[in-house]
Amino acid sequence: MELDALAKRYAQVKASIPSHVKLVAVSKTRTVEEIQALYDLGHRAFGENYPQELRDKQPLLPADIEWHFIGHLQSNKVKYILPKDPGPASTHLIHGVDSTKLLDELDKRAASCGLVQVVLLQVHIGQEETKHGLLPDEVWELLRSGPLLRWPNVRVRGLMGMASNTDDAEQVRREFHGLGELFRKLRSSDQDPAVFTELSMGMSGDAAVAISEGSTLVRIGTAIFGERVYE
Numbered sequence: 001m002e003l004d005a006l007a008k009r010y011a012q013v014k015a016s017i018p019s020h021v022k023l024v025a026v027s028k029t030r031t032v033e034e035i036q037a038l039y040d041l042g043h044r045a046f047g048e049n050y051p052q053e054l055r056d057k058q059p060l061l062p063a064d065i066e067w068h069f070i071g072h073l074q075s076n077k078v079k080y081i082l083p084k085d086p087g088p089a090s091t092h093l094i095h096g097v098d099s100t101k102l103l104d105e106l107d108k109r110a111a112s113c114g115l116v117q118v119v120l121l122q123v124h125i126g127q128e129e130t131k132h133g134l135l136p137d138e139v140w141e142l143l144r145s146g147p148l149l150r151w152p153n154v155r156v157r158g159l160m161g162m163a164s165n166t167d168d169a170e171q172v173r174r175e176f177h178g179l180g181e182l183f184r185k186l187r188s189s190d191q192d193p194a195v196f197t198e199l200s201m202g203m204s205g206d207a208a209v210a211i212s213e214g215s216t217l218v219r220i221g222t223a224i225f226g227e228r229v230y231e
């Protein structure tokens with residue numbers, strides 16, 4: 001790992017993001033040393049995709065890191081990111097919640113850990129069939145079903161989405177625009193705008209357009225850490 005290169009890329013990314021947008025550094029596949037290096041540059045919010053990887057890294061790193069879980073979460077893996085004793089800090093925000101079954105499990109687990117888990121609902125906006133997420137109608141229905149009564153230990157703080165992985169810039173903008181509109185409509189109708197505050201959209205390749213469509217939180221890995229190498 002090149003420390004100077006990391007510092008330079010981090011500075012460039014930070015300079016490209018307005019102050020009202022939160023930067024989550026996506027550290028999946030990165031070593032504890034790489035994460036520590038970015039921490040030493042002052043960064044505190046990190047995002048992981050794989051439950052066991054988050055569970056394994058968290059105890060090896062400073063306790064004041066704000067961990068975001070941004071991957072697809074299966075109900076049977078909730079225990080890894082909401083550990084009971086000895087409890088490291090819980091996961092600050094879970095971005096990819098896309099089923100009532102998962103909400104049931106999160107609520108149960110959060111209750112037994114004695115905490116309220118903050119989450120975002122993932123909305124399907126891209127073309128790929130493999131991308132997870134709720135359809136906009138399902139989001140309306142879920143949020144109208146009385147989530148506070150149904151899942152008292154979970155708070156839905158906003159939405160998350162991933163645009164199609166395509167070179168078609170207009171398509172990416174359309175998809176982010178659609179998600180931004182859904183977010184704004186929910187805020188201006190049945191959601192409390194003081195609670196429903198986060199719109200997580202934008203990655204290394206499409207953060208600028210996501211921000212221009214109203215993103216409040218970008219998830220950026222490659223532009224900070226360099227290309228990922230999967231083993």
Ligand SMILES: *Cc1c(COP(=O)(O)O)cnc(C)c1O
Nearest residue numbers: 026070203204205219220221222
């Ligand atoms: C990997 C990942 C990112 C970061 O992608 P980069 O292109 O490396 O910035 C963001 N969001 C999710 C959900 C991811 O899985």
